[in-house]
Each structure stands twice: as C-alpha cells, then as structure tokens.
Amino acid sequence: MTLETKKSVFVELGLFLSQFSQNNNSKIPTVLNNDLFFDDFINLIALSQSHNGWYTPEQVYFSIQSWAKALTNENLTQWTAAYKMEHVTPKNVALILAGNIPLVGFHDFLSVLITGHNVRIKTSSNDQHLLPFLAKYIIAIEPLFASKITFVEGKLENFDAVIATGSNNTARYFEYYFKDKPSIIRKNRNSVAVLDGSESKEQLTALGEDIFRYFGLGCRNVSKLFVPKEYVFDPFFEAIFKYQDVIHYEKYANNYDYNKAVFLMSNFKLLDNGFLTLKEDPSYASPISSVFYERYENQADLQKKLDDENEQIQCIVSNNLIENSIEFGETQNPHLWNYADNIDTISFLLTI
The missing domain is CATH 3.40.309.10 (Aldehyde Dehydrogenase; Chain A, domain 2)
Structure with a gap:
C-alpha cells in the first residue's frame, strides 16, 4: 500500500467516527460501510461502561470525537510530511497497550500501520473492544490491512520491536523481558x-x-x-x-x-x-x-x-509562563505530532 492509500483509509475512519457524539448519533450518507458498522458501534459505545466502569458514554464519545478531528487528510499529511517512508521493510511490531482511558493505544496503532509495518496487539483487559472494532472497520475499507493487524490473546511471539505502556513497576519487567528488541517502554507520567x-x-x-x-x-x-x-x-x-x-x-x-x-x-x-x-x-x-x-x-x-x-x-x-507549555483546556487534544513522553514514535519505527 502506498502512503496515500493508508492515509485515505484513516481519513475514512475519521469520517466514520465524526458521526458519533454524545448529543447526536447522525448518519452521513457518504460514509462507507455504515450499513455494516453504524448501529453496532452505537451498541458498543453503550456497552463500554459495562466493560470498564470508567468508560462512561461521555468519556467514550469525547475520545471518539477527538480522533474524528485528528484523522483528517490535512492533519495526516502535515504529520507524515516530516518523514521519509518510501522504502520501509515491513517488520512485526508488538504493542502492549494500557487501558486507563478509551482508545489510549490508538496513536501507536496508527503509527505502526502508517509507516508500513505489521502490528501485533496485546490489549489491556480494561479496553478490549473499541480498538478491535475500529480495526475491523479499516479492514472493511482496505482488505490489505487484514494481514497487517493481529490481536494476540496469549503470549506475544514473532515480533521484531515493541512499544509497551505501563506503570513504573511493569516498565522494569518490560525493560528486562524486551532487552534484546528495539523498544519504547513508557512509564508513569x-x-x-x-x-x-x-x-x-x-x-x-x-x-x-x-x-x-x-x-x-x-x-x-x-x-x-x-x-x-x-x-x-x-x-x-x-x-x-x-x-x-x-x-x-x-x-x-x-x-x-x-x-x-x-x-x-x-x-x-x-x-x-x-x-x-x-x-x-x-x-x-x-x-x-x-x-x-x-x-x-x-x-x-x-x-x-x-x-x-x-x-x-x-x-x-x-499562560505562557513556562517554555513549551500548552493552553488551558487543551491537554486532551494533542496533535498527531505530539508524542507521548516526547519520544518520536515514527522516527523509532523508521529505524527498526
């Protein structure tokens, strides 16, 4: 797949997500595959709090709308323009995801796929449903993604690099367990x-x-x-x-x-x-x-x-008191190029 093809798929995902908000779930006729996914996603959102008591409809809808706003062609183009992705040899990248907030691992998922790698995902027990649903949607848009996305229930195997997110305690375990693999290990911040x-x-x-x-x-x-x-x-x-x-x-x-x-x-x-x-x-x-x-x-x-x-x-x-500070009310609205822990995920993925 070309970069333009991958971007177009995630733009379609952004359009799909834009239909869902706390005050109004409204179908847009031009959105692809609504007949297969629209009603099921509404049902999944309604069930999210039963899967994780902190995932109230308000919080899930906020996360969905945040990603809808981020996944535009303009944002994806601005983000990827800073990198050279033409000659990436696909590797298997393992993701060990947190589950503290809805879709917290989506940026890593997006980063692996946009760079052309294959993703092997170990979801948190606290967030096992939202990301797999969105993965099914993008596979329906572009079936070539089916061979590039694997959700793993048991032991993670057959991977070349890893991005793992956890507590300071689990980070020590990750650092030891993955010491022989290229890795990003995220701790408490x-x-x-x-x-x-x-x-x-x-x-x-x-x-x-x-x-x-x-x-x-x-x-x-x-x-x-x-x-x-x-x-x-x-x-x-x-x-x-x-x-x-x-x-x-x-x-x-x-x-x-x-x-x-x-x-x-x-x-x-x-x-x-x-x-x-x-x-x-x-x-x-x-x-x-x-x-x-x-x-x-x-x-x-x-x-x-x-x-x-x-x-x-x-x-x-x-209020501009500290270097590189952000405005009040904007912490949960990062751009695609605002990386967790200030570690450039795309640069990492392009060097493994």
Whole structure:
C-alpha cells in the first residue's frame, strides 16, 4: 500500500467516527460501510461502561470525537510530511497497550500501520473492544490491512520491536523481558499546571477540563499545580464549580471519600470543595479526586525544576509562563505530532 492509500483509509475512519457524539448519533450518507458498522458501534459505545466502569458514554464519545478531528487528510499529511517512508521493510511490531482511558493505544496503532509495518496487539483487559472494532472497520475499507493487524490473546511471539505502556513497576519487567528488541517502554507520567494568579476565570474553568476529563486517569490530566507563595485558591475553586457533577458518579465518589479519609487520618491539611481535594505535596502523581500543589518562589527556579524532572512530566499547562507549555483546556487534544513522553514514535519505527 502506498502512503496515500493508508492515509485515505484513516481519513475514512475519521469520517466514520465524526458521526458519533454524545448529543447526536447522525448518519452521513457518504460514509462507507455504515450499513455494516453504524448501529453496532452505537451498541458498543453503550456497552463500554459495562466493560470498564470508567468508560462512561461521555468519556467514550469525547475520545471518539477527538480522533474524528485528528484523522483528517490535512492533519495526516502535515504529520507524515516530516518523514521519509518510501522504502520501509515491513517488520512485526508488538504493542502492549494500557487501558486507563478509551482508545489510549490508538496513536501507536496508527503509527505502526502508517509507516508500513505489521502490528501485533496485546490489549489491556480494561479496553478490549473499541480498538478491535475500529480495526475491523479499516479492514472493511482496505482488505490489505487484514494481514497487517493481529490481536494476540496469549503470549506475544514473532515480533521484531515493541512499544509497551505501563506503570513504573511493569516498565522494569518490560525493560528486562524486551532487552534484546528495539523498544519504547513508557512509564508513569503526569501533567502539571503553572499558575501565577493572573489567570482569567475562563482559563481556570478550562483548567478544570484538564483535571476532570477521563476522571483524571490519563497521563495528560493535570494532577499537580504550581502556584506562587501567597496564592489564594478561592478563584480556582469558583471557576471549577461547573464540574461538580463528577461527584455523582459512584466510582469517582468512592475514590473521593476514600482518599479524603486517608489524608485526614494522616493529619494532612487539605483544601476541599466537596468534589476535589487539594493537598500540598512534592509528588506529581495524585490519587483520583485529588490534585497536589506546590508553591514556588520564582519562575526561573521553577523552570529549572521542571526541566530537571521532565521525565516525570507529560505536558505543562500555563499562560505562557513556562517554555513549551500548552493552553488551558487543551491537554486532551494533542496533535498527531505530539508524542507521548516526547519520544518520536515514527522516527523509532523508521529505524527498526
């Protein structure tokens, strides 16, 4: 398959996904294979929460719409134009996927196929249905993909390289097990926001999206705030009040009650608004329903700290206070060329 053929298939997938949103599932007559896939995908979305309690319809639809917006010819062309993919010898690339948020492994899946390799996929037990469904769709569009996509239930075998995503603990296992293979091994990372008190209410409300989307389970969710020494949190709490309904979701509420109780029994001082706790803590990884914060003296020292600890950080949100930071509310809308852990997946795949 040529690059143009592969791009066109994923553009068709993007058009298919564009039909599905929380407020309205609406068929577009020109979308291919709707008769085979449209109703079944609606049913799968409805069943997703029974497969994984965190995959509420709202969160699944958000992920679907994010990929619908990303998979355009313009985006795919801009992304792939930076690479030379004409003479790739196809290899078998194993993917070991996480399952913390819906379709979290789709970018790796796309990257392997767009570069011309074959993909052997070990899905997470928490996300076993969405990606296989989309794989069936693209095979229906282009049957040549059938020989290039394999979902593996047992032991991974017959692969030349691996991309594995897991915790810091599983990463050590991956690094040992795959020591003789070219690999990308992803560990825990978290995202942070840097505030200076000049943020508008709209920006702080958008920060709430960075915190609460996917219930805070993604590596691109903000789990820590850096604030000036005398920062007052009242405007922050006021701005994120619109997300209060998150506490009505049972799994989130259980985490809120449990983590708050643990903090209080340990005599930690907390700021609390009834659905989110703030705890002063030097760590980056806060538990669900809590965000850590740390006070800074000056931005230069903070910039150095973030540079020194960049291996723990996925992305940084700020009002242009920190180099290469992104705007409030945009953490869960990465471009195709925004790579996890800042490791260029395409460059890796072109050198194996």
